[in-house]
Amino acid sequence: MSRLFTVVASFLMLLSSASYAGFEPFKPLPTKPPIPSDNPQTSAKIELGKQLYFDKRLSATYTVSCNGCHNVMSAGDDGKAVSRGALGIEGKRSAPTLYNVAYQTVYFWDGRAESLEEAIKEHLTSPTEMGMKDKKAVVERIWNTADYPQRFADAYGKGVALSYDSITKALAAYVRTLHTPDSDFDRYLRGDKDAISKQARRGHNEFIEVGCASCHFWVNLSGPVPGLAFKMGEGFYELFPNYPDTKDEARYQLADDVGRYDVTKDETDRRMWRVPVLRNVALTAPYFHNGQVKTLEEAIRVMGTTQLGRDLTRAQQEDIAAFLHTVSGRFPEQRFPRLPAD
Amino acid sequence: MSRLFTVVASFLMLLSSASYAGFEPFKPLPTKPPIPSDNPQTSAKIELGKQLYFDKRLSATYTVSCNGCHNVMSAGDDGKAVSRGALGIEGKRSAPTLYNVAYQTVYFWDGRAESLEEAIKEHLTSPTEMGMKDKKAVVERIWNTADYPQRFADAYGKGVALSYDSITKALAAYVRTLHTPDSDFDRYLRGDKDAISKQARRGHNEFIEVGCASCHFWVNLSGPVPGLAFKMGEGFYELFPNYPDTKDEARYQLADDVGRYDVTKDETDRRMWRVPVLRNVALTAPYFHNGQVKTLEEAIRVMGTTQLGRDLTRAQQEDIAAFLHTVSGRFPEQRFPRLPAD
Numbered sequence: 001m002s003r004l005f006t007v008v009a010s011f012l013m014l015l016s017s018a019s020y021a022g023f024e025p026f027k028p029l030p031t032k033p034p035i036p037s038d039n040p041q042t043s044a045k046i047e048l049g050k051q052l053y054f055d056k057r058l059s060a061t062y063t064v065s066c067n068g069c070h071n072v073m074s075a076g077d078d079g080k081a082v083s084r085g086a087l088g089i090e091g092k093r094s095a096p097t098l099y100n101v102a103y104q105t106v107y108f109w110d111g112r113a114e115s116l117e118e119a120i121k122e123h124l125t126s127p128t129e130m131g132m133k134d135k136k137a138v139v140e141r142i143w144n145t146a147d148y149p150q151r152f153a154d155a156y157g158k159g160v161a162l163s164y165d166s167i168t169k170a171l172a173a174y175v176r177t178l179h180t181p182d183s184d185f186d187r188y189l190r191g192d193k194d195a196i197s198k199q200a201r202r203g204h205n206e207f208i209e210v211g212c213a214s215c216h217f218w219v220n221l222s223g224p225v226p227g228l229a230f231k232m233g234e235g236f237y238e239l240f241p242n243y244p245d246t247k248d249e250a251r252y253q254l255a256d257d258v259g260r261y262d263v264t265k266d267e268t269d270r271r272m273w274r275v276p277v278l279r280n281v282a283l284t285a286p287y288f289h290n291g292q293v294k295t296l297e298e299a300i301r302v303m304g305t306t307q308l309g310r311d312l313t314r315a316q317q318e319d320i321a322a323f324l325h326t327v328s329g330r331f332p333e334q335r336f337p338r339l340p341a342d
Numbered sequence: 343m344s345r346l347f348t349v350v351a352s353f354l355m356l357l358s359s360a361s362y363a364g365f366e367p368f369k370p371l372p373t374k375p376p377i378p379s380d381n382p383q384t385s386a387k388i389e390l391g392k393q394l395y396f397d398k399r400l401s402a403t404y405t406v407s408c409n410g411c412h413n414v415m416s417a418g419d420d421g422k423a424v425s426r427g428a429l430g431i432e433g434k435r436s437a438p439t440l441y442n443v444a445y446q447t448v449y450f451w452d453g454r455a456e457s458l459e460e461a462i463k464e465h466l467t468s469p470t471e472m473g474m475k476d477k478k479a480v481v482e483r484i485w486n487t488a489d490y491p492q493r494f495a496d497a498y499g500k501g502v503a504l505s506y507d508s509i510t511k512a513l514a515a516y517v518r519t520l521h522t523p524d525s526d527f528d529r530y531l532r533g534d535k536d537a538i539s540k541q542a543r544r545g546h547n548e549f550i551e552v553g554c555a556s557c558h559f560w561v562n563l564s565g566p567v568p569g570l571a572f573k574m575g576e577g578f579y580e581l582f583p584n585y586p587d588t589k590d591e592a593r594y595q596l597a598d599d600v601g602r603y604d605v606t607k608d609e610t611d612r613r614m615w616r617v618p619v620l621r622n623v624a625l626t627a628p629y630f631h632n633g634q635v636k637t638l639e640e641a642i643r644v645m646g647t648t649q650l651g652r653d654l655t656r657a658q659q660e661d662i663a664a665f666l667h668t669v670s671g672r673f674p675e676q677r678f679p680r681l682p683a684d
Contacts, residue, residue, distance in 0.1 A: 333677055
């Protein structure tokens, strides 16, 4: 954790003078996200991953696809507080958007997966998600489906088997194409000062001044990305809520979930959470790990009371909401995959 | 029914000499299907219909979209014997592919809807399908969703309200784009005699000679289409099974469902069924109204015993299957719709 605190401290120092000195803690979304060297992007692999992403055969009951909870035709989530998996069991935490997750260094709300590939592996066999019995069952299901073996051979070439590893790598390759550049805020950052409204600019300043940007900074408004201070697998965590005994906590039960402590059983991780991505946040209601807050304005207000220990004025809430609306990006145009018929 | 029998009789007369005289009871799929004059195709309406088609908000529980059971990324169905709707209740009959349904004169297995629009209307409020309480609930749901009212205004122009009618018309307009031209068989019909294999050509002849083509003829291999002898709303029905007391009937319970009698309560309609479309049939297992037969070869064999009263040889089954594989067409390339986020 020492490294984390060093990074955070440096950023906080920068940010404390940010609004005065013109330092910009944000960066436009790059054209392409970082790609791990052991899973290079190829068009054949991405296409295969897209097929798998939409294929309900990857779920125990043939009823759920990845897209069911992470709907890329919408903003990459499902608009639900929590989602129901293939076995009919509800998950514990809200399904986040998959857009721009390629910039994360850890995955899941509690950061328990150190790569996108690892996160996908867990999804396939999780009883609250795809519900497959085990890795072997996943591989057998795909192996026995129409021309999937051939599609894998086409995507990976000779010598790479249809395996749990190659299935999850193809899915990850597709998910890494889900990025949303060219938001109004990105254009603003690139110098087009009229790309966002006066209210949004005011909200942007307030976002920094009241303390939101202490955690929600850089390209994804979620802190360090791979290559910026952090390596893959190193998570940027924050305590949430900071002020657990508020009326809002009583209303929304934000402190009931112990967060990263679930994974590490380390007391210092109690209620520690990966700082969530805010890109497209205006499109991904409801909010927080338990999905209990329904509107963006209310989420901003609740962050004020539970995290910053302050009551944001109605005007501040609206200004910050106006700013956050500007980080909705351009969703990629995509063609339908063709799924194997059997 | 007199008109129906006249039409069938004429075709049977033609067909009886077909294999000898070279008469061709089949036609390539036209470039565009017939479009009803009260629901013209426009790109804005089609795009709106596509959004609605993929939007789970059209189901009572926000869990099912049209695409859930009629998956256009696959062959337009869901590969299940019967499907489960939004309320968790299974339907009575197998969800057919929606590809090429624009050429039908009636809809549902029993032909109870006289247009695609009417069929869609029933789907939205059926307890085994989308499960919406009533038409009003459908309209209110869409009216209250993000920018749908604006999207309707864009698609229909001034003076056309967001209504049950405009919702179903948009969906129908999209579904009419789901056609699959340029199958190998279409190329064969257009004169490319090598477009299908020798076995498929043999199967094609057998398909006519043993009697399949008496019902499964013309552009959709399902009999008359709008403008060919039949008008919209006039159904081409056949008794099925013709031979209800076979071993195969006992095995697959094909006679348990009374078919069109359900709708009309007319004894002459008992076990009468709309002749199903055979385009893409090789991709739409399982088979028959109850989805009880798993493979194409077995479906062909069972049609022999239960409908034609004959045991097709293994070679005949394989030849006819080879022919039916050639009526799989080219699925349209489509771009993902963008669903409203709320």
